[in-house]
Amino acid sequence: MTSTARITGVGDARIEKGRLRRGVELGAEAALAAVADAGLALADVDALLVESPDVEQHHMAHLALCDTLGWTPPFALSTGAGGSTPFANVTVATSLLAAGVAERVLVVDYDARRSFRKANRERLGANLPRGGGHASFWEDPYGATGPAKFALNASAHMARYGTTRADLARVTVAARAAGAQRPGAQLREPVTLDDVLSSEPIAEPLHKLDCCLISDFGSAYVVSNVPGDAPGGVEILGLGQHHGGYAVYRTEEYGRAVDVERAAQQAFGQAGLSPGEVDVALVYDSFTITVLLGLEAIGFCGPGEGGAFLRETGLGPSGGLPLNPHGGQLSYSGGHGHFVTEAVRQLRGTAPSGQVPDAEVALCQGMAAGVLSAYTVLLGGTR
Amino acid sequence: MSVHELAAPFLDGAREGRLMVQRCAGCGHAQLPPAMTCPCGRAELEWVESSGRGTVLAVSVVHRAPTEEHAARAPYAYAAVRLEEGAQMITNVVGVDPSDVTVGMDVEAVFEREDAAGQPWPDFRPVAAVSPHHGKDQA
Numbered sequence: 001m002t003s004t005a006r007i008t009g010v011g012d013a014r015i016e017k018g019r020l021r022r023g024v025e026l027g028a029e030a031a032l033a034a035v036a037d038a039g040l041a042l043a044d045v046d047a048l049l050v051e052s053p054d055v056e057q058h059h060m061a062h063l064a065l066c067d068t069l070g071w072t073p074p075f076a077l078s079t080g081a082g083g084s085t086p087f088a089n090v091t092v093a094t095s096l097l098a099a100g101v102a103e104r105v106l107v108v109d110y111d112a113r114r115s116f117r118k119a120n121r122e123r124l125g126a127n128l129p130r131g132g133g134h135a136s137f138w139e140d141p142y143g144a145t146g147p148a149k150f151a152l153n154a155s156a157h158m159a160r161y162g163t164t165r166a167d168l169a170r171v172t173v174a175a176r177a178a179g180a181q182r183p184g185a186q187l188r189e190p191v192t193l194d195d196v197l198s199s200e201p202i203a204e205p206l207h208k209l210d211c212c213l214i215s216d217f218g219s220a221y222v223v224s225n226v227p228g229d230a231p232g233g234v235e236i237l238g239l240g241q242h243h244g245g246y247a248v249y250r251t252e253e254y255g256r257a258v259d260v261e262r263a264a265q266q267a268f269g270q271a272g273l274s275p276g277e278v279d280v281a282l283v284y285d286s287f288t289i290t291v292l293l294g295l296e297a298i299g300f301c302g303p304g305e306g307g308a309f310l311r312e313t314g315l316g317p318s319g320g321l322p323l324n325p326h327g328g329q330l331s332y333s334g335g336h337g338h339f340v341t342e343a344v345r346q347l348r349g350t351a352p353s354g355q356v357p358d359a360e361v362a363l364c365q366g367m368a369a370g371v372l373s374a375y376t377v378l379l380g381g382t383r
Numbered sequence: 384m385s386v387h388e389l390a391a392p393f394l395d396g397a398r399e400g401r402l403m404v405q406r407c408a409g410c411g412h413a414q415l416p417p418a419m420t421c422p423c424g425r426a427e428l429e430w431v432e433s434s435g436r437g438t439v440l441a442v443s444v445v446h447r448a449p450t451e452e453h454a455a456r457a458p459y460a461y462a463a464v465r466l467e468e469g470a471q472m473i474t475n476v477v478g479v480d481p482s483d484v485t486v487g488m489d490v491e492a493v494f495e496r497e498d499a500a501g502q503p504w505p506d507f508r509p510v511a512a513v514s515p516h517h518g519k520d521q522a
Contacts, residue, residue: 248473
């Protein structure tokens with residue numbers, strides 16, 4: 001990879017219980033933090049990419065954010081790839097830099113889902129709205145839900161390979177152990193395997209503690225190719241993506257994330273690296289099964305071996321595969337960009353907890369549309 | 384109101400109790416739901432009637448339903464089924480305790496249910512087991 005693009009600043013909005021803020025303000029807080037972290041002022045940034053929020057919807061979120069910040073850059077755009085948008089935006093940002101459209105790109109994601117659900121609990125129950133942008137003509141007549149889609153993946157994997165609920169539960173146990181150490185995590189109490197197994201069934205085999213958090217969030221990072229910026233910025237070593245479609249019926253094989261396989265292969269190929277050289281993995285953990293399929297597809301273990309891998313591999317900072325040291329979506333936050341900001345902090349050696357010793361290569365694996373839409377980002381420290 | 388023209392042959396067939404599948408006249412690939420092109424790259428797509436028989440690829444017993452309408456039926460079996468013709472579809476498996484639906488189960492289409500707009504949609508039920516032979520001494 002010959003790109004000179006580096007991630008030179010990161011920021012996350014501080015979420016405080018009981019303090020409900022609009023998502024766009026969380027995004028603005030994170031944006032200002034990332035810019036300051038990069039040693040810059042807003043005036044130094046010439047491009048802005050903003051993830052289209054799902055719940056606090058706005059058809060031009062990039063400009064809504066600009067209004068809140070009180071600033072507009074020369075280039076501004078909203079992008080939409082669900083929860084994988086911050087991962088996808090690394091490719092978009094580096095492309096803008098390579099094309100000479102901008103020198104410094106600020107990438108932001110935000111939403112206020114927890115506040116929205118709290119305010120609409122009577123009307124919606126425990127579900128987020130499924131109409132509008134989430135409508136799926138061929139699935140909705142059958143009572144489709146987000147968890148049900150992922151549950152199909154789990155069902156097929158368990159039927160084919162004998163994977164158990166307990167295998168999957170290890171993902172949550174590890175995430176909650178990490179979140180318990182992380183200031184600012186939404187959930188800070190560890191859980192046991194039994195806690196996960198005995199939690200309320202949602203869409204079997206997935207139970208409540210197999211499912212990610214619903215959160216308010218704001219994250220941001222700055223990508224720059226200005227040589228003097230933030231010496232020691234994190235390098236972008238390889239990028240990959242692959243898509244199978246939106247609706248779960250586009251799945252080729254339910255117990256396998258083929259799109260993650262192809263995205264990861266592309267990224268590793270560009271970087272000239274292999275899975276064994278990854279020091280810390282930031283894998284989108286919308287559900288426990290998302291992680292299991294992701295780990296197999298990335299190549300940390302073979303197809304069908306995910307259950308054994310989770311049973312035998314330490315996922316903590318000193319384990320065989322350090323995974324989501326901040327607690328991921330299962331413990332830290334249901335937000336999206338924190339996988340990227342955590343990867344950067346790990347590579348800098350500045351993680352507030354769960355620092356992986358001598359982390360030099362981080363893999364960020366974004367997944368959306370179930371596991372059908374995959375973006376892989378390989379980052380390298382320059383310490 | 385906009386019409387989902389791509390779905391029309393499926394919906395029309397469902398109203399007659401027939402499961403219709405889109406098939407490529409060029410390569411024979413069958414697909415559901417329908418699309419504008421075939422993966423082979425051509426767009427010579429036609430509709431044929433499915434035998435209605437298929438196999439469960441994956442199943443989830445859904446407890447937390449998305450709407451009141453579905454909550455009234457919960458828990459229900461949400462499944463992916465592969466039809467004999469090769470097309471896959473999302474459906475519900477009915478006529479059996481949802482917890483008894485298994486991956487690999489042979490199922491067949493039934494038209495018993497309509498959505499809120501009165502449009503019938505196919506569910507699937509387990510294919511009835513063949514009765515065991517009763518007389519021990521029969522040749």
